[in-house]
Amino acid sequence: MQVGVRREERSGERRIAAVPETVKQLTALGLKVVVESGAGTEAGYADAAYKEAGAFLSTDLPLGSLDVLLHVRPLSPETAAALRPGTVTIGFASPASELPTVRALAAAGITAFALELLPRISRAQSMDALSSQSLVSGYRAVLEAAMRYPRFFPLFMTAAGTIPPARVLVLGAGVAGLQAIGTAKRLGARVSANDIRAASADEVASMGGTFINLDLDNRKQGAAVEGSGGYARELGEDRARHQRGLLAPHVAAADVLITTAAVPGRAAPLLVTTDMVTGMRAGSVVVDLAAESGGNVEGVVAGRDVQVPVVGGSVTLVGLQDAASAMPSDASRLFAKNVCNLLALMTADGQVAPDFDDEVVAGACLTHDGSVRHAATATALKAQA
Numbered sequence: 001m002q003v004g005v006r007r008e009e010r011s012g013e014r015r016i017a018a019v020p021e022t023v024k025q026l027t028a029l030g031l032k033v034v035v036e037s038g039a040g041t042e043a044g045y046a047d048a049a050y051k052e053a054g055a056f057l058s059t060d061l062p063l064g065s066l067d068v069l070l071h072v073r074p075l076s077p078e079t080a081a082a083l084r085p086g087t088v089t090i091g092f093a094s095p096a097s098e099l100p101t102v103r104a105l106a107a108a109g110i111t112a113f114a115l116e117l118l119p120r121i122s123r124a125q126s127m128d129a130l131s132s133q134s135l136v137s138g139y140r141a142v143l144e145a146a147m148r149y150p151r152f153f154p155l156f157m158t159a160a161g162t163i164p165p166a167r168v169l170v171l172g173a174g175v176a177g178l179q180a181i182g183t184a185k186r187l188g189a190r191v192s193a194n195d196i197r198a199a200s201a202d203e204v205a206s207m208g209g210t211f212i213n214l215d216l217d218n219r220k221q222g223a224a225v226e227g228s229g230g231y232a233r234e235l236g237e238d239r240a241r242h243q244r245g246l247l248a249p250h251v252a253a254a255d256v257l258i259t260t261a262a263v264p265g266r267a268a269p270l271l272v273t274t275d276m277v278t279g280m281r282a283g284s285v286v287v288d289l290a291a292e293s294g295g296n297v298e299g300v301v302a303g304r305d306v307q308v309p310v311v312g313g314s315v316t317l318v319g320l321q322d323a324a325s326a327m328p329s330d331a332s333r334l335f336a337k338n339v340c341n342l343l344a345l346m347t348a349d350g351q352v353a354p355d356f357d358d359e360v361v362a363g364a365c366l367t368h369d370g371s372v373r374h375a376a377t378a379t380a381l382k383a384q385a
Helices: 021-026 049-053 079-081 101-108 122-127 131-146 177-188 198-206 237-253 328-345 359-364 375-384
Strands: 001-007 033-035 054-056 068-070 088-091 110-114 156-158 162-165 167-171 191-192 256-257 285-288 305-310 311-317 366-367
Touching: 021 049, 021 328, 049 054, 049 122, 054 375, 068 079, 068 167, 079 101, 088 328, 101 375, 110 359, 131 177, 131 256, 131 285, 131 311, 131 328, 156 191, 167 237, 177 191, 177 198, 177 256, 191 237, 237 305, 328 359, 359 366
Parallel strands: 001 033, 001 068, 033 054, 068 088, 088 110, 167 191, 167 256, 256 285, 285 311
Antiparallel strands: 110 366, 156 162, 305 311
């Protein structure tokens, strides 16, 4: 069976869904891997490396002849329509925001697997692209903040005087948040963090951060804040407003604020208002990793820096966009391994045959045999009809 890997459609996307290492693994499974010439160049993977790994190179990848298409970003409706019925696709699909593509995948009879839908169970950890790419994003967020912050991160004691360490506050202690905590700590900052899940306190401490307990669970307005699969549950508006009030003095005390909170398939929750930002000192930096899904910080713009006037200067809001793509080599290596592991689960004797009795395969499947298998997406499509 023929597995295709091509240059990503989205402008600015530098990652690729297969690297030479995973090409070797796929060919060992009896699959023929065809890579579009130049597809891995921006991620640092040359055509010669793919060829040496056993891939075939193509100047114009014929979509209609593929059995499997591997991708990073969601496909376009036009690409979905160009695939032949029964083709398997694996990659990010963003079904909540890419309904036209989902409709096109179903209409074309494509068996599409969305990595966002992968069940959060131990068996699927090696396929969890959300986590692997969040690790890259969390690391990148701290680097972006450090480049814009006009002072040092670490403590320096010199003959000319002592320079105190930067105070970094991280909101959200998922994979991205924990990586941000660890990276900021390694740079010498004094790091604190908050997450609405009290259970994350130990994880924050393990990365060297100080957990800020806002004691939200003791309020009458809310049920448990732990969602399915370890994700945080979005707070009701009254409770969210109270959370922002409790966070305000911690935000004001921070030199660098990094926000990472996201609810899968939903707009990012608002954690920080403009009033809270204007309480920060001049020169402070805010990096919002959720900017592409609406942002955790009021006024943030994805892909741009925004200056918020404060007494004595301004605070820089950084709407981080394509964070993982900014580090394409390692991000691609991790992503490709996730994809390879999922494809290997569905492959036997050189044939890709998804077993829908397997909870990982069934859970990650978005469309199959002309229908939308993911219930929430199917409901959203019906609402649009």
